[in-house]
Amino acid sequence: MQVLRYAVFPLTLISLFVFPWTVTLLGMAGSALVYPPTALFIGIIADLLYYPGVGLPMGGVWGAGLTILAYLVRYFVKTRML
Amino acid sequence: MKKRYSLRTSGAVSGYRSEIIPGDVRLGLIAMGVIAVILVLVRFIAPGALTTIATPLWAVGSGATAAVGSTFSFTSTQSSERALTESHAENVALSAQNAVLAARVSDLERLLGGREEAPGILASVTSRPPVSPYDVLGIDRGTSSGVVEGALVLGPGGTPVGTVIEAAPGHARVVLYSAVGVATEGWAGAERVPVTLSGIGAGAVRAVVPREAGVAVGDGVYVAAAGAAPIGTIIAIDSDPSSPSVELHMRPYINPFSLTWVSVLQ
Numbered sequence: 001m002q003v004l005r006y007a008v009f010p011l012t013l014i015s016l017f018v019f020p021w022t023v024t025l026l027g028m029a030g031s032a033l034v035y036p037p038t039a040l041f042i043g044i045i046a047d048l049l050y051y052p053g054v055g056l057p058m059g060g061v062w063g064a065g066l067t068i069l070a071y072l073v074r075y076f077v078k079t080r081m082l
Numbered sequence: 083m084k085k086r087y088s089l090r091t092s093g094a095v096s097g098y099r100s101e102i103i104p105g106d107v108r109l110g111l112i113a114m115g116v117i118a119v120i121l122v123l124v125r126f127i128a129p130g131a132l133t134t135i136a137t138p139l140w141a142v143g144s145g146a147t148a149a150v151g152s153t154f155s156f157t158s159t160q161s162s163e164r165a166l167t168e169s170h171a172e173n174v175a176l177s178a179q180n181a182v183l184a185a186r187v188s189d190l191e192r193l194l195g196g197r198e199e200a201p202g203i204l205a206s207v208t209s210r211p212p213v214s215p216y217d218v219l220g221i222d223r224g225t226s227s228g229v230v231e232g233a234l235v236l237g238p239g240g241t242p243v244g245t246v247i248e249a250a251p252g253h254a255r256v257v258l259y260s261a262v263g264v265a266t267e268g269w270a271g272a273e274r275v276p277v278t279l280s281g282i283g284a285g286a287v288r289a290v291v292p293r294e295a296g297v298a299v300g301d302g303v304y305v306a307a308a309g310a311a312p313i314g315t316i317i318a319i320d321s322d323p324s325s326p327s328v329e330l331h332m333r334p335y336i337n338p339f340s341l342t343w344v345s346v347l348q
Contacts, residue, residue, distance in 0.1 A: 024215075044118050
């Protein structure tokens with residue numbers, strides 16, 4: 001289980017090049033639960049690789065959203081609200 | 083002996099507040115921030131460098147997914163053979179039809195005057211949707227091969243698929259007509275009604291036309307490329323009785339998820 005916790009971040013980085021973006025998004029969510037800023041980091045990497053310059057940079061948007069959500073979940077769990 | 087009272091464990095009692103961002107998390111944040119800033123700088127100062135690093139990874143990814151597709155098959159041998167036979171027959175019929183059309187084109191060119199077509203630059207697709215979250219292709223040809231920004235990109239059969247948005251010496255990126263936020267001027271239907279095609283992602287395109295335009299399901303959609311080149315057909319029309327316009331939904335001829343080669347016009 002500990003191995004999976006630390007493997008989810010590098011696996012998500014690899015999935016940026018191998019798997020469909022939906023799998024990467026799931027990996028970002030899982031990685032954010034372990035260490036929240038990783039979701040924003042992976043989102044930024046995805047935009048650096050693929051963002052075409054039109055429309056919203058969804059990688060950064062999703063990454064920021066998942067990071068904030070993960071911090072909120074951690075806060076609520078820590079304060080025993082969840 | 084009294085146990086030393088720890089402020090960290092008694093935060094709720096003594097009112098001591100723990101750090102908002104613990105020290106180890108702060109270190110990780112700083113490290114990731116530095117890496118992200120470096121990559122952003124590399125992206126804008128030397129965009130080819132990032133693509134050069136990523137291209138072998140994309141190649142591994144494409145090879146791995148292709149191997150998985152051929153290793154695990156849920157269809158029986160008989161059904162595969164039947165599908166192959168049908169494909170052969172369809173191929174023969176299409177080849178014959180192609181020959182007829184080529185002859186007709188040749189006749190028309192002799193009648194109207196021939197035209198030299200600019201040769202295209204054949205490029206291999208290194209990254210494509212759905213790995214790419216945007217409808218963007220990465221190709222392995224760049225400015226050193228004659229690829230320029232804004233060049234038209236054709237898929238199999240000469241069907242336009244998009245335009246080059248970024249070109250580095252050895253690589254380039256192509257934005258498809260179906261990318262979100264991309265608007266392309268084109269035509270729809272037999273009457274060539276002018277439309278603005280809006281990409282909605284995953285290879286899909288929509289357009290809004292007046293109800294009186296007379297566009298029907300099954301009509302073609304065209305973009306400007308050596309005249310009017312067809313890029314797809316209309317598969318659905320959404321109409322609201324209270325609205326003077328209707329929404330067209332188009333299915334492209336080319337599946338962007340399976341593009342392996344494209345041709346970039348010079």
